[in-house]
Amino acid sequence: MSVTVSRRLSLVLAATMLFVGAAACDRGGRSDAPARARHPPVNSERPGDSIYDLELALVDADGRTLKLADLRGQTLVAAMMYASCTSICPRVTEDMKTIQQQLRAPDRRGVTFALFSLDPGRDTPAALRRFAAEHRLDTSQWRLFAASEDGVRDLAAVLGLQYKREATGEIAHSAMIFVIDRNGVIRHRQVGLTDGNRELADALTATRAD
Amino acid sequence: MHTDTRAAAVAVALSLVAAMATARQTLTAAENGVRTGMVRVPAGSYLPLYAVPPLRPTAGGLPMSVRDRRVPVPAFEIDVRAVTNAEYLEFVRVHPEWRRSNVKSLFADAAYLTEWRGDLDLGERAPSASPVVYVSWFAARAYLKAQGKTLPTVDQWEYVAAASETKRDASRDAAFLEQLRLWYGRPTSSRLPAAGSTIRNAYGVRDLHGLIWEWTLDFNSSLVTGESRADASLDRRFFCGSGAVGASDFEDYAAFMRYAFRSSLEARYDVGNLGFRGVVVRGAAGR
Numbered sequence: 001m002s003v004t005v006s007r008r009l010s011l012v013l014a015a016t017m018l019f020v021g022a023a024a025c026d027r028g029g030r031s032d033a034p035a036r037a038r039h040p041p042v043n044s045e046r047p048g049d050s051i052y053d054l055e056l057a058l059v060d061a062d063g064r065t066l067k068l069a070d071l072r073g074q075t076l077v078a079a080m081m082y083a084s085c086t087s088i089c090p091r092v093t094e095d096m097k098t099i100q101q102q103l104r105a106p107d108r109r110g111v112t113f114a115l116f117s118l119d120p121g122r123d124t125p126a127a128l129r130r131f132a133a134e135h136r137l138d139t140s141q142w143r144l145f146a147a148s149e150d151g152v153r154d155l156a157a158v159l160g161l162q163y164k165r166e167a168t169g170e171i172a173h174s175a176m177i178f179v180i181d182r183n184g185v186i187r188h189r190q191v192g193l194t195d196g197n198r199e200l201a202d203a204l205t206a207t208r209a210d
Numbered sequence: 211m212h213t214d215t216r217a218a219a220v221a222v223a224l225s226l227v228a229a230m231a232t233a234r235q236t237l238t239a240a241e242n243g244v245r246t247g248m249v250r251v252p253a254g255s256y257l258p259l260y261a262v263p264p265l266r267p268t269a270g271g272l273p274m275s276v277r278d279r280r281v282p283v284p285a286f287e288i289d290v291r292a293v294t295n296a297e298y299l300e301f302v303r304v305h306p307e308w309r310r311s312n313v314k315s316l317f318a319d320a321a322y323l324t325e326w327r328g329d330l331d332l333g334e335r336a337p338s339a340s341p342v343v344y345v346s347w348f349a350a351r352a353y354l355k356a357q358g359k360t361l362p363t364v365d366q367w368e369y370v371a372a373a374s375e376t377k378r379d380a381s382r383d384a385a386f387l388e389q390l391r392l393w394y395g396r397p398t399s400s401r402l403p404a405a406g407s408t409i410r411n412a413y414g415v416r417d418l419h420g421l422i423w424e425w426t427l428d429f430n431s432s433l434v435t436g437e438s439r440a441d442a443s444l445d446r447r448f449f450c451g452s453g454a455v456g457a458s459d460f461e462d463y464a465a466f467m468r469y470a471f472r473s474s475l476e477a478r479y480d481v482g483n484l485g486f487r488g489v490v491v492r493g494a495a496g497r
Contacts, residue, residue: 053316157347157430157477158316164431167281 025075032046050119050184053144053156058116061128068155074112075208076180077200080152080161080173083131089177093135093192096177099197099204107208108141110182116155118163125166153191160189179203179209214266247415248287248490256369257381259465283369288362289487291406291416293353295326296338298345301353308349317348321480339404341422341485347477350425350486358487361427364472366489368465371418373411390464393420402483402496419464425486429472454461478492 019185057066071115077096081089084179087137096113099180103111115131128144137144155162156173163173177200244250257280302309309329313322324344327333336342345353347361354360362370373387376379381387408417418424475481 049316051316054313153427154348160430160476162430162473164428 022178047153047185051155051180051186052184054154054158056151058147058151059125060124061132061139061144063125064197071112071114072184073182074177075110075182075204076112076114077145077204078114078116078159078178078179078180079176080156080163082117082158083123083127083188084119085171088173090135092175092177093137097135099177102197102201103204107205109142111116111204113137113142115142115144116152117144118152118156119172120146120149120152121172127171129131150208159186167180179207181207212421224297238496243492244287247291248289248488249286250287251366251370251413253283253285253414254378255282256365256370256372256379256428257281258365259469261483272316283365284429284491285494286366287361287490288366288370288413289359289489290414292341292422292487293350294339294405295336295342297331298342298353299330299332299338301356303350304432308352313349314477317478318346319480321482322346322349324480325482335401337404340402341405342416343422343427343482344480345404345425345485346480347425347429347475349480352428354486354488357488359490360424362489363428364431367418367424368411369428370411370415371449373415373418375409376412376473378412379452387464390419392468394464396420397422423468423471423481423484425484426472429475430477 047117050071052072054068056066057065060063077099079092081092081098083089093115096115096133100108100111100113115128117128123146125146128146132139132142132144159176159178161174163171165171174190177188177190177197179200181187187207188200192202218242306312307314309331310323310326315441321344322341323336323342325333327335332338350361372381374378374383377383377386403421406416408421409419410416411418475484
């Protein structure tokens with residue numbers, strides 16, 4: 001996470017400076033100021049940054065409607081995916097299953113594995129149920145959700161996930177797994193596929209212990 | 211007394227006439243299908259800097275031609291100029307949750323509206339006619355939603371911004387690209403000029419280059435290619451010579467800068483020189 005954040009921050013600075021660079025050399029007017037004023041949010045997960053501040057209507061795989069904030073109180077291991085995805089989503093899902101299997105039974109209590117669909121058009125509750133069945137997800141601990149197109153945009157923005165719907169119908173997106181505490185604060189972001197989930201598992205343990 | 215009554219009656223009559231005239235104007239605007247302050251941009255296509263997926267093999271095993279990589283853009287309407295401080299002030303008056311002291315940190319970082327003097331006070335660093343900057347993506351979206359508009363997509367923005375003063379597609383026009391390079395490197399004054407005060411392009415849209423950067427709806431889409439696992443290759447794609455191989459136009463330095471800038475943003479960032487304008491897509495309003 002810190003790698004991503006600092007890389008992206010340095011990009012903001014680089015880009016800002018490129019744009020206003022000449023101005024900064026000029027007389028240090030407004031142009032210089034924005035670059036400096038830019039950085040307070042190095043770490044976007046400050047206390048109080050709860051994803052439950054987002055008004056987001058969801059529908060789950062059983063067709064029940066709920067609000068994102070209804071998930072408050074549980075520790076989430078979450079990812080965004082879509083059911084017809086053949087490349088990255090199955091890998092992310094398998095990664096999450098591994099995390100689940102590595103948890104000892106008592107540690108699983110209060111942990112929900114949540115998948116949020118990036119594909120509001122096609123991911124109906126039935127499609128989500130099929131996905132859960134194909135991947136043999138233990139539905140006592142896994143929940144799958146769909147939202148509107150607007151809702152997906154908001155959630156991806158809150159999580160810091162990049163995605164793009166292609167003309168082919170595929171949705172290219174970052175491979176990310178999030179650990180979110182019971183108050184909705186993102187405690188860990190795993191970016192990309194890794195062989196082990198050590199850091200994430202540690203973050204999950206710490207989050208549960210809080 | 212009597213005269214007063216008559217004067218009042220005249221005033222009422224006049225205001226009625228005025229109201230009817232306004233109503234008629236609104237109707238005319240509605241008939242044309244374009245709102246005041248917006249222009250209609252006809253459907254077309256443009257060549258994105260990064261056609262995704264780059265160089266996808268065709269059935270014959272050959273890479274896509276440049277022509278295949280053009281992206282169709284349906285017609286839309288776009289604000290002639292960016293949203294101003296005065297307009298944004300009206301919004302926060304009505305929506306207290308978007309005032310500086312109330313905004314949730316999930317939706318805007320600490321720099322939100324930093325140049326304003328107070329919650330409802332612009333002050334001299336934020337002239338009323340200048341574009342509002344230091345606004346997050348969430349804030350821009352909330353403002354536009356209240357107007358029945360939405361942010362332009364990267365495709366819409368790049369498509370309309372490819373126009374010079376005279377040509378709708380000036381993306382291959384060396385003089386235009388040179389002008390962009392000059393604009394991008396030009397010093398900004400300590401206070402932003404008024405929205406609408408710079409170049410008007412062939413569609414009638416102003417200030418797309420050289421005044422501020424602008425939020426796009428899918429600013430967070432430029433990091434990924436068709437290959438999700440290449441996610442971490444941002445630096446390579448944007449900043450290394452070899453990375454430029456995937457780009458469709460090596461001349462368009464300004465476009466490289468815009469793509470790099472967008473992909474460095476997060477939705478809660480509030481950046482000086484970053485503002486926004488709205489679009490309306492028929493049949494998809496309020497997206």
